[in-house]
Amino acid sequence: MSTPHHEREPMLRIEDLTVSYHRVPAIHHLSLSLGFGHCVGLFGPNGAGKSTLLKSVAGLLNPETGRILIEGIAIDQAASLIAYLPQRESVDWDFPVTVRGLVEMGRYHQVGLVGSFSQRDQTAVEEALELFNLTPLARRQIKELSGGQQQRAFLARAWAQEADLYLLDEPFGGLDRTSAAALASALGTLRERGKLLLVSHHALAEAESLFDTAILLNGELVACGPTSEALSPQNLECAYGTAIYSGAHYHS
Secondary structure: OOOOHHHOOOOEEEEEEEEEEOOEEEEEEEEEEEOOOEEEEEEOOOOOOHHHHHHHHOOOOOOOEEEEEEOOEEHHHOHHHEEEEOOHHHOOOOOOOEHHHHHHHHHHHHHOOOOOOOHHHHHHHHHHHHHOOOHHHOOOEHHHOOHHHHHHHHHHHHHHHOOOEEEEEOOOOOOOHHHHHHHHHHHHHHHHOOOEEEEEOOOHHHHHHHOOEEEEEEOEEEEEEEHHHHOOHHHHHHHHOOOOOOHHHHHO
16 A cells, blocks of 8 residues: 555655855755645746756756755665656757657666566556647657647656656746646646656746745755745845845736
């Protein structure tokens, strides 16, 4: 019998995390815990450490101090639980793969690169395509998709992977309003299904409509909690500085 979410370890626990580039800290002694079933916005000025934090949780950067646990497990032992979606410009969209082929990659940790798909694997792929409204696009090359469809295809791959933690770096960047709305709906579906999403975002005015929880960074942790509380005027001034932050910017 599976353990109810409220009785489990936190989905994500970060303890005293410091990550440096060339001995200059990008994240300094950061600690926080996040549970299941939340869509968490990651905010802060340029250079605040948002992408560094996502890459660290994804296991792509080695911390100088501290540790990161996924459901109580060190991240190097929990790779199958983590799905990382980098910024769109860092993805090779000309790679020759269909939407179905991309989603099938989510099962590789189960079957290996040369293993054969079981009925369970096929069912997981079909469910992922259906969940993210991609079944009609399954045979399309990913380079033929709109930006929003590409992001949803990567979410479908993560669902097929059976990931519990989704890390998205500026997924709304460059999307038109329709694509952004479809992506927001997809993120909401994942949250409702008990997943934890950590999403870097720059548009403060959209924060409360997209995220139930927010993390505010400026090298260090400024705030973490319900979105309206974490992004209070006082916290935003602390993170962005009086010369940059204005209440009109947030509430516009």
